[in-house]
Amino acid sequence: xxxxxxxxxxxxxxxxxxxxxxxxxxxxxxxxxxxxxxxxxxxxxxxxxxxxxxxxxxxxxxxxxxxxxxxxxxxxxxxxxxxxxxxxxxxxxxxxxxxxxxxxxxxxxxxxxxxxxxxxxxxxxxxxxxxxxxxxxxxxxxxxxxxxxxxxxxxxxxxxxxxxxxxxxxxxxxxxxxxxxxxxxxxxxxxxxxxxxxxxxxxxxxxxxxxxxxxxxxxxxxxxxxxxxxxxxxxxxxxxxxxxxxxxxxxxxxxxxxxxxxxxxxxxxxxxxxxxxxxxxxxxxxxxxxxxxxxxxxxxxxxxxxxxxxxxxxxxxxxxxxxxxxxxxxxxxxxxxxxxxxxxxxxxxxxxxxxxxxxxxxxxxxxxxxxxxxxxxxxxxxxxxxxxxxxxxxxxxxxxxxxxxxxxxxx
Numbered sequence: 014x015x016x017x018x019x020x021x022x023x024x025x026x027x028x029x030x031x032x033x034x035x036x037x038x039x040x041x042x043x044x045x046x047x048x049x050x051x052x053x054x055x056x057x058x059x060x061x062x063x064x065x066x067x068x069x070x071x072x073x074x075x076x077x078x079x080x081x082x083x084x085x086x087x088x089x090x091x092x093x094x095x096x097x098x099x100x101x102x103x104x105x106x107x108x109x110x111x112x113x114x115x116x117x118x119x120x121x122x123x124x125x126x127x128x129x130x131x132x133x134x135x136x137x138x139x140x141x142x143x144x145x146x147x148x149x150x151x152x153x154x155x156x157x158x159x160x161x162x163x164x165x166x167x168x169x170x171x172x173x174x175x176x177x178x179x180x181x182x183x184x185x186x187x188x189x190x191x192x193x194x195x196x197x198x199x200x201x202x203x204x205x206x207x208x209x210x211x212x213x214x215x216x217x218x219x220x221x222x223x224x225x226x227x228x229x230x231x232x233x234x235x236x237x238x239x240x241x242x243x244x245x246x247x248x249x250x251x252x253x254x255x256x257x258x259x260x261x262x263x264x265x266x267x268x269x270x271x272x273x274x275x276x277x278x279x280x281x282x283x284x285x286x287x288x289x290x291x292x293x294x295x296x297x298x299x300x301x302x303x304x305x306x307x308x309x310x311x312x313x314x315x316x317x318x319x320x321x322x323x324x325x326x327x328x329x330x331x332x333x334x335x336x337x338x339x340x341x342x343x344x345x346x347x348x349x350x351x352x353x354x355x356x357x358x359x360x361x362x363x364x365x366x367x368x369x370x371x372x373x374x375x376x377x378x379x380x381x382x383x384x385x386x387x388x389x390x391x392x393x394x395x396x397x398x399x400x401x402x403x404x405x406x407x408x409x410x411x412x413x414x415x416x417x418x419x420x421x422x423x424x
Contacts, residue, residue, distance in 0.1 A: 044386060053108045055399040061113045064096060064417060069145055071125035072096045078395070078402060078414030087141045087149055089419040090130055090157035091220075094164035097122040101164070101171035116171055123168050123177065126161070135207050136187040140219055141419075151206035155192050156220050156230040158184060162237040166244050181241055185250060193253075194226075197280050199260050202230050212279075225276040225284060228265035228293075232300055235261055239307045251311070258307050266300040268319050270326035271346040273297055291344045294331035295358030297323045298339070298365035305368060317372060324365050328381055332362075336408060337381075337388030353412060356401040359385065359393055 064072040074092055075085035100119035109115045129146030130138040132153075138161050140150040165181035168174070191208040192200045203211040203223040211223040221227040235257035242250040264281055266273050273292040276284045301323040305315045331340045331349045339362040340349035366382040369375070392409030393401050395416070403413040 051399045057103050057108050057115070058113060059398050059400050060096075060099065060417075061115065061118055065118050065121070066125075066144070069125075070121050071129070071146070072122055073144065074417040074419055076415065076417040078411075078416045083415070083418060085144065085419070087143055087419065088125075088129075088146070089141050090138055090154070091160050092419050093122060093126055093130065094157070094160035097126065097164035098160075098167045101167040104171045105167075119168050119171060123165070126164075127180070130161075132206065137184065137191070137204075137208070139206070150217070150219065152211070152217055152219070153191075153204040153206065153208060154219055155188065155200055155202045155204075156227075156233060158188055158192075159230065159233040159237040162241055163233075166237075166240045169244065178244060182245060182247065182250075185238075185241060185247075185253070189249070189253065194279065198256060199226050199231060199281075200234060201279070202227060222276055222289070224279070225289075226264075226279060226281070227276050228261070228274065228296060228300075231257060231261055231265060232296065232303065235307055236303050239303070239310050243310045254307060254311065258304065258311075261300060262304065262316075262319065266297060266304075266323065268322055270297055270323045273323075291342050291350070293342055293358075294327040294339050294349070295341070295355070295361045298327050299361035302361075302365045302368045320365075321369070324369055324378075327362065327365075328377065332381060333388075333407065334384075337384035337386075338393070338405075338407075338409075339385070340407070352407045353404050354388075354393065354407065354409075355404050356393060359389055359401075363389075 063076060064074055066073045071088050071093055073085045073088070075083040077083035097119050100115040100122065103109065104114075104116040104119065125146060126138070129142050129148070132139060132151070135153075137153040137158060139148045140152050140154050140157060142148050162181045162184055165177045165184075169177040169181070188200065191204065192202070194201055201210050201212075202221060202225075203215075203218045205211060211217060213224050215223050217223075221229055235254065238250055238254035238257055241247070242254050262268075264274075264277050271292070273296075274284070274289070275291070275293070276286075276289045278284060301320040305317070305320055308315045326346070327339060330343055330347060332338075333340065333352075333354075338354040339358050340352045341355055341358060342351040343349040362385055363382070366378055366385065369378045370382060388409065389401070392405050392411075395402060395414075400416045402411050403415040403418075405411050
């Protein structure tokens with residue numbers, strides 16, 4: 014079972030529970046049971062009890078993990094949508110109890126999103142509101158729209174409410190009309206409230222760089238289209254999923270992983286700005302397993318060679334073979350240059366290694382998976398509640414203990 018509670022840049026729950034098929038050993042089965050128990054009895058209750066806004070609706074993410082309490086002032090589209098997904102998925106997996114109704118937690122979040130983030134005039138969803146739900150940043154950022162689709166599809170699966178699936182499809186069709194680049198392919202990523210494109214770098218962009226196409230946004234569009242297509246079987250969604258898959262494989266995450274990149278220009282030419290240089294090990298392995306998922310939903314033969322190339326590259330250049338854990342960033346086929354260990358990077362590596370072991374177990378993958386689990390248990394997770402710290406250093410020393418917050422940089 015895999016559960017991802019995507020609480021913005023603080024993945025509140027990001028645990029991959031390896032099925033017994035992983036090595037089929039008693040040790041792996043023990044790991045799976047242990048993590049599932051922690052998920053059910055510590056981690057999900059933490060997120061339910063600490064984030065659901067029972068007064069105003071939606072979710073408040075404000076846990077600094079330190080003695081100085083965090084104070085939330087806004088609600089952000091991505092974190093709201095990810096929380097809806099997480100609670101809906103937890104309900105589907107039967108993790109609720111007499112004191113915690115995860116479907117209700119998802120339902121009220123979806124209602125807050127519909128009432129306060131949705132733009133009834135122009136379509137799409139605002140980027141931020143205040144805690145009451147008054148719009149603060151009305152821009153339409155496609156990265157955030159992707160997670161709304163993702164969250165609404167999962168809520169539909171959990172609740173059976175067809176209106177949620179209809180809302181996801183309506184948003185998809187709106188994106189195709191307003192954001193799809195008919196000339197070059199792919200999607201423009203930043204817009205004003207009325208869908209006027211923002212094509213020059215601006216603080217209003219909030220995430221990624223206005224005027225570029227980003228690996229991050231196109232990866233999560235592929236993810237959202239995968240789930241929307243599997244659920245709706247809409248032929249137009251299938252076409253968009255095929256396009257997103259092709260573009261990600263060609264431009265952002267090519268078969269030679271060292272050539273991966275963060276941004277491309279609108280016409281897909283290379284970006285030479287040094288600020289866009291390098292690659293993300295976490296995104297590379299995230300692409301790898303999401304690619305396999307997309308291909309399976311499309312009924313295609315999975316490209317395991319492409320998958321393995323990205324996983325092996327991350328293990329060779331970005332993995333800490335001594336302590337365990339995956340570093341953040343690097344360049345080409347060289348050792349990692351940014352060696353902090355961030356929660357979501359570890360999460361994506363868990364997912365990729367688990368899929369690799371289920372497909373074709375190898376000693377190197379088993380060793381990396383085991384060392385990663387040990388590292389997370391010893392250093393990334395708070396031993397008081399099992400919830401992961403945002404960032405630890407290469408040796409596991411906490412650098413940012415935050416657990417729940419609206420981040421500046423989103424994965």
